[in-house]
Structures are given as structure tokens and as C-alpha cells.
Amino acid sequence: MTSAPVLDVRSLDTVLHTPDGRSLHVLHGVGLTIAAGECLGVVGESGSGKSVLARTVLGVESRTTRAVATGEVRLNGEDLLAATPARRAALLGTGIAMVHQDPMTSLNPVVRIAEQVTESITNRRRLSRRERLRTAAELLAAVDVPDPARRARAHPHELSGGLRQRAAIALAVCCGPELLIADEPTTALDALVRGRILDLFTALRAERGIALLVVTHDLAVARRIGGTVAVMRAGRVVELGPAERLLETPEHAFTAALVAAEPGARR
Incomplete structure (x- = not known):
């Protein structure tokens, strides 16, 4: 028996209106689903609409459009x-959360890690300073940050890139979201740390039943996380299927071109 999807996107069109009066039709009839504990990787070239899809699902806009x-x-x-906007705001953190590409821009550089990873909790109930530090340490430990009590008192610049991204993940999952969106979450990390972060996402899916939407330009990331892959081109999903099948024997010509262009691909 197939479980009902956590995320169900149907016939999604998104038009961006720019300050200079232009209208850009970015998404065209996009459809996809993700069930609890499952992963969907959205891949494609720059400008294909991947990040606009993530922002549309999340319900946030850029400052300029x-x-x-x-x-x-x-x-x-x-x-x-x-x-309503109030309902969308209420779902942020509990229904949907997001992990951004660069934790140095998503984390406040002058605020200690403990205050940031517990912010969504303290917006809903009061915590003493001691409770906040203890809760932050527990959240950091849950995403495999070593010496979490000490790291909870640190500022973002005192952590390595991998530890900052783990702190950003702790911030995203602190209120138990049902859907986690990760937009290019490993771009700024080296290969070894990237693999560990992707393994952490896999563990969160298995242990918490989180539905995971990963936006990436890197086919190696899509291979590592597995699940289902959606290939986007010019705002449309041109191919959708299990990661192993789609990336080994693509059916669409554009998917085949992406796979052929992958570093190390057999020519």
C-alpha cells in the first residue's frame, strides 16, 4: 500500500514579475510527489527553474521580484x-523547513549557534538560557556535531564549513518538519564533508520519516542520495524516475546529455 504524499505538486506554473515591468514564465506545469521518508532530487542546468521551484513550495520570494x-x-x-500568509508562516519550521546553500549566509555571524538553532523553538515557547544551551547541544548532537555543548556557545566563524552546515541542518529540523528542502546544500563543501552531509540527510529520512527535496546541479549528489530524480529544463520536468535507472539509462535526450557531461563519464 502506497502512503499518501507529504508533498504533492500538480500543474505548477510560476511567473516572476520584475521591477522593470517584465514577466518571466519560469515554471511550466510542474508535477511531482514525495512521501514520508522518501527523497526527490531535482537536477538541471543553471536557470532551469530548480531554485524557483523550491522557493515556490516554501512560499518565499526574492526581494526584487x-x-x-x-x-x-x-x-x-x-x-x-x-x-493565507499567516498560515504559511505558521507552517515554516513545523511543516516545511529549508537548508540553504551557504551556511555563512543563512547563519547570523554575530549570534551564537545556540541562539540560532533554537530560535524556532523559542518563537513558540519560552526557554531559559540554560534550557536553550541544553536544547541546542541536543540538536547539534543529533546531527553528529562533536563536542556539541562547546559548539553551541560558538559563533559561526569559529566552526568549519561542515560543522556550520550541520548547525544549519539542526536549525532546520529543530521543530520536526515533515518536508525538508535542501537547495544546493553541499556546494561549498569538499568531497569528504559533502559525503558526510548527504549521509546525514539519509539518516534523517530513515530516523524521522522526513520527506526530502534536494535541489542540485551535481549528478553525483543525486546518485548519492538515491530515491527519485526529476530532471528540469527550461522550467519543465522532462524526465522523472528512480535515480539508479534514470542516471544509468536515461530516456530523454537532455538527461542523456547531462549524464554524458558529468566529470568522469565514459565518452
């Missing part, structure tokens, strides 16, 4: 496009 989305984006059956 206004997004108008039509279709359906359902979280456990609730249509997020029809939800």
Missing part, C-alpha cells in the same frame, strides 16, 4: 497556494 504561482502545492493534502 514578485512571484505568481498557479496550480496546486499540497502539504499533507493542504493546498499551500490557497493558504
Whole structure:
């Protein structure tokens, strides 16, 4: 018996309106689903609409453009496009959370890690300073940060890139979201740390049943996380299927070109 999807996107179109009056039709009829504990990797070249898809699902816009989305984006059956701004805000952290590409921009450089990874919790209930430090240490330990009590008192610049990304993941999962969106989460990391972070995402799926949406330009990342892969081109999903099958025997010509262009691919 197939479980109901945590995320169900149907016929999603997104148009961006720029300050100079232009309208850019970025997403065209996108459809995809992710069930609890499953992973969907969205791959494609720069400008294919991957990050716009993530922002549309999350319900956030850039400072310079206004997004108008039509279709359906359902979280456990609730249509997020029809939800009020207050309802969307209430779902951030508990329903949906996001891990960004660069933790140095998503973490506040002048605020200690403990305050940041517990911010979503303290927005909902009061914690004493001691409770905040203890909770932060527990969250950091859950994402395999060594010596978590000491790291909780640190500032972001005192941590390595891998530890900062783990802290950003702890911040994202602190309120138990059902859907976690990771937008290019390993781009700034070296190969060894990248593998460890991807293994952490796999563990979170298995242990917490989180539905995971990973946006990446790197086919090696899509291979590592497994699950299902959606290939985007010019705002459309051109191929969708199990990662192993799709990346080994692609059916669409564009997917085949991406695989052939992968470093180390057999020519």
C-alpha cells in the first residue's frame, strides 16, 4: 500500500514579475510527489527553474521580484497556494523547513549557534538560557556535531564549513518538519564533508520519516542520495524516475546529455 504524499505538486506554473515591468514564465506545469521518508532530487542546468521551484513550495520570494504561482502545492493534502500568509508562516519550521546553500549566509555571524538553532523553538515557547544551551547541544548532537555543548556557545566563524552546515541542518529540523528542502546544500563543501552531509540527510529520512527535496546541479549528489530524480529544463520536468535507472539509462535526450557531461563519464 502506497502512503499518501507529504508533498504533492500538480500543474505548477510560476511567473516572476520584475521591477522593470517584465514577466518571466519560469515554471511550466510542474508535477511531482514525495512521501514520508522518501527523497526527490531535482537536477538541471543553471536557470532551469530548480531554485524557483523550491522557493515556490516554501512560499518565499526574492526581494526584487514578485512571484505568481498557479496550480496546486499540497502539504499533507493542504493546498499551500490557497493558504493565507499567516498560515504559511505558521507552517515554516513545523511543516516545511529549508537548508540553504551557504551556511555563512543563512547563519547570523554575530549570534551564537545556540541562539540560532533554537530560535524556532523559542518563537513558540519560552526557554531559559540554560534550557536553550541544553536544547541546542541536543540538536547539534543529533546531527553528529562533536563536542556539541562547546559548539553551541560558538559563533559561526569559529566552526568549519561542515560543522556550520550541520548547525544549519539542526536549525532546520529543530521543530520536526515533515518536508525538508535542501537547495544546493553541499556546494561549498569538499568531497569528504559533502559525503558526510548527504549521509546525514539519509539518516534523517530513515530516523524521522522526513520527506526530502534536494535541489542540485551535481549528478553525483543525486546518485548519492538515491530515491527519485526529476530532471528540469527550461522550467519543465522532462524526465522523472528512480535515480539508479534514470542516471544509468536515461530516456530523454537532455538527461542523456547531462549524464554524458558529468566529470568522469565514459565518452
